[in-house]
Amino acid sequence: MMTPALTNLSIQPSHAAGSAREKFDDEQYALWRSLIESRIGMVLPDIQRGLFELRVGDRMRICDLSSASYYQYVQTSAVEWQRLVEDLVVHETAFFRHLPSFELLEQRLPLFKGVVHIWSVGCATGEETWSLAMLAEAHVTQGYSVMASDISDAALATAQVGRYSWRKSERIPLLYRQFCVALPESTQASVAHLFALTRQDWQVSDVLREHVFFHRLNLMDSGQVPFRRLQVIFCQNVLIYFRQFDRRDILDALVQRLEIGGLLVLGPGEMADWDHPAMMRIKHAGTLAYERIK
Ligand SMILES: C[S@@+](CC[C@H](N)C(=O)[O-])C[C@H]1O[C@@H](n2cnc3c(N)ncnc32)[C@H](O)[C@@H]1O
Incomplete structure (x- = not known):
């Protein structure tokens, strides 16, 4: 079915x-x-x-x-x-798309010691990635990086530019809007010309850009993932398009990329009834999140 x-x-x-x-x-x-x-x-x-x-x-x-x-x-x-x-591929996405997952990270990010490395898996046009960068910028004290990957070159190109229409900023909680920099009128005109269809009203702050890295990556090659010892893996609305056995294989590979104490934050529909001997389910309302315990 x-x-x-x-x-x-x-x-x-x-x-x-x-x-x-x-x-x-x-x-x-x-x-x-x-x-x-x-x-x-x-x-x-x-x-x-x-x-x-x-x-x-x-x-x-x-x-x-x-x-x-x-x-x-x-x-x-x-x-x-x-x-x-x-x-x-489907690029539907939004800033702070699944709020409970971001609220969980708001609580947990300040608890990490040292530099925090985050992976945004299936980042689409970047809204999820930049949301994670905003959170990290606000809540991590000892440095952070956000690795973002997707199979789509077109989506990655948009994500990297980091310019969005004003409508997209409406979902960003007030605290994080400090990281949205309005484009001057003249730049807006040229950007609108470049992107033809959408009027781009703002861009992500340079403060975030130096921490964020985009890569083309096919999750079916998850054995070749170049990231290691991560503190957070955020994987939402990606595996829902895959068969159960592929989801399991990919999740196993993601676990290997997490440091002990690291968090795997899935979308609520990503993989029902998943468990893994190295992972403990985190109780936080509305989320499907795990901590690596061994
Ligand atoms: C619906 S979007 C989800 C975006 C974001 N994670 C969110 O929740 O808003 C799914 C993304 O997964 C990417 N994707 C699909 N299959 C993939 C694969 N095999 N490897 C890597 N990315 C893939 C698509 O290109 C698309 O950008």
Whole structure:
């Protein structure tokens, strides 16, 4: 049975003029599903099949390839594969998206001794990452870093720029708005020109920037994660698109990256009924968080 989270997976409808759906038979679609799942973990829900066919159809036409040829090509061309991935992944996010998780960190961050290293897993366009940096800047006394990773180059590019529309700042608690720097009128105009669709009203403060590092990382290669001995791993709304067994493998890999005493803060729907011998569940209302105890 499909989980409710999976039915929310939204492949963006194509805006390309003249786009037409490429209809796959069940066997072809199963091949595509298993290719995508094995490479990036994402399970394509049946409800999104039509949109998926539309997206692949667009790419086939742009590459001027038949269905079978495109299926082969996408597996040999890293560039084309990345283009397809960019079309499939969901970047929905917000500043301070799951408030109880951030409240938990507000309490726990000041208790760490020494420099605090945080990993924002599946950072999308950066709202989660910069929220974590704001918290750390306000509550950590002996230095911090925030590593942020995602599979999407486009999302990472936006995250790194760290400019957002005024609407996005509304979710930021007052205490942390000191880290939002309004863009001067002239800069806004040029940024609006650059990004065409959205008027960007503010950017994250330089105070935060020197602590934040972005990396492209596929969680299905979690054995190759370059981060070690972390105090906080924040993983929300990423694993919900994966199968249970992939979620387990990834969570096991995340645990290995945590220092003893470190925190794993998952989204509430990320992995129900998960336990791990090295992890103790933290009781904090509304959260799904664990502490590494050995
Ligand atoms: C819905 S967003 C969640 C963003 C943020 N964590 C939040 O909760 O607001 C999911 C992100 O996971 C990323 N993602 C999906 N599959 C991935 C994979 N295999 N490896 C790394 N990132 C992945 C997507 O590109 C997307 O930006």
